[in-house]
Amino acid sequence: MDRVENKLSIIIPIFNEKKLLLKFFTDLFSAYSNHYVNYVIINDGSYDGSELWLKENIEPLANKKIKKIYLTKDNKFKIKHSNSKLLSKFNEIQLINHNKNIGKGAAVINGLKKAKGNFLMILDSDMEYDTEDSLYMYETIQNGKMGDVIFGSRYTRDLPHRHRYYLHTLANKLNTYLFNIFFSSHISDIHCGLKIFSRDVYKKIRLSSYDFSIDLDLGTQIAKSGFLISEVGVSYYSRSYYEGKKITWLDGLLSYYYIFKFRFIKNNxxxxxxxxxxxxxxxxxxxxxxxxxxxxxxxxxxxxxxxxxxxxxxxxxxxxxxxxxxxxxxxxxxxxxxxxxxxxxxxxxxxxxxxxxxxx
Structure with missing residues (x-):
């Protein structure tokens, strides 16, 4: 298969995910082995050892022209260098470190500012989403038939799904219902942590949320700018709090405030x-x-x-x-x-x- 030249930037916010990072990046690099990608990785003040793992395993690969990334037998990432002068002809890794945790939204915003691709993807690093689904979304948006914005949905396709907390699901569906009413949309999952959109869309929006409300901020800004949001079904493997899930019931309550804020306050x-x-x-x-x-x-x-x-x-x-x-x-x-x-x-x-x- 020929490599695709439409450059993709994948924004990856990370906070305290040390146990998952090797598996996550192994799957990610493997999924995109036939594509040239600009990986923008943001360590948002991790203190569980993630920061050390990234420093040892990812930082040596950063800011280089990469033809291929592969995993050695001792679980170390190695690269083959590229001599191409064209941005669309090599992989690149950018690593951003926050000295303290300032929120997922801040990590996403800072990552988007550094991204170089024509298409911009946001992918959580918690292994709740399948990297192969993200690849399908990228290939789908390239053909142009589904517009400039595609959100993943955990409710629209016959794929593996594991939802652990009923109240989380209920809150998400209610949030999505309110979003559809107030922003004239027709989607099923506003809070999915897997999204992709074109640079043209990014130029029209101004994100400002530093916490978990970034999903609502992004969706509302896109809708207000007149872009239609398409959806692609994705697999979902919900974690327990013991396994590291960070969204709480308080975040669910705050999300209603944010919908009100983005609809009735943050306007011209x-x-x-x-x-x-x-x-x-x-x-x-x-x-x-x-x-x-x-x-x-x-x-x-x-x-x-x-x-x-x-x-x-x-x-x-x-x-x-x-x-x-x-x-x-x-x-x-x-x-x-x-x-x-x-x-x-x-x-x-x-x-x-x-x-x-x-x-x-």
Whole structure:
């Protein structure tokens, strides 16, 4: 098989993974033996011996033009040098060391800044993902049929999956559901630690999250920039906390805050004004309906609709919806009023979607 010239950069954040590093890098270098890759490895303040292992085994390979990487019988990595002057014709390893642990997001951001490839991949080093799946994602994005962004998904393909913690799975699915609503996407796994995108995408986003919220930061920035996110099913082998898993229930709770932050706060002034105006309009409209608990539910529903229309930048569509709902509410009382309002609301949504498509 001929080597592929479209240079790939693989961003690999590492924190306290000493027991897995030899196996991880052996699998990784083997998977990409027929490709030229820019490996960007970030030691994020490890103190379990990972930093020493990287210094002994990876640092001697760094900043060299590499034709081939292979493992000797005594479990040491050796290289064959390349004489090529073309960036796309040799492998390269870059090693970045953080003096202290500052977070996965910081490691990813610093790695992306150093990356040289046309395609940028983020791959966790915890062995929960199969390196062969990452290769498939790279080869898939090269053909251009799935766009400029591909996320891995642990829920979309008949591959080996081992999910240890039900609450983690539940939180991830709820986060993904909220992400899809607030960012007009249709994916199944926002938190997958295996992602790839083109340099053109990277030029359009500005990442700022230093912790585990980097996955949400990346997904929201990409969606806001107008890129569609495709998915490829990947294998998944969840670790236990005893084995070194680092995500906790607190991270799961914080993720809801981050979704709110990235959707309703981290926008330009114009978008924020439109969102808040739409939500306020929805609030005023909701207070018009019903009494007691009915009024509360109607208000929550209208504020939610207002946020969706504000996010979509469709204030005209929101006004159309409000007018139709107010007209529908004039028909009868009780269930008749609710039924009439619902019919008018769905009619308005249909018409506003038509208007949005025409304006695009």
């Amino acid at each position: 002034i114009k978008n924020n004004l439109l969102i808040y105006l739409s939500m306020t309009t929805g609030l005023i409209t909701g207070l018009h309906f019903g009494q007691g608990i009915g009024k509360i539910l109607a208000t929550i529903f209208c504020v939610f609709l207002g946020s969706i229309y504000g996010i979509r930048g469709s204030f005209l569509g929101l006004l159309l919806l409000i007018v139709f709902m107010l007209v529908g509410s004039q028909f009868g009382n009780g269930l008749v009023q609710i039924f009439a309002t619902a019919i008018f609301a769905f009619t308005a949504i249909f018409l506003s979607n038509k208007l949005d498509k025409r304006n695009k």
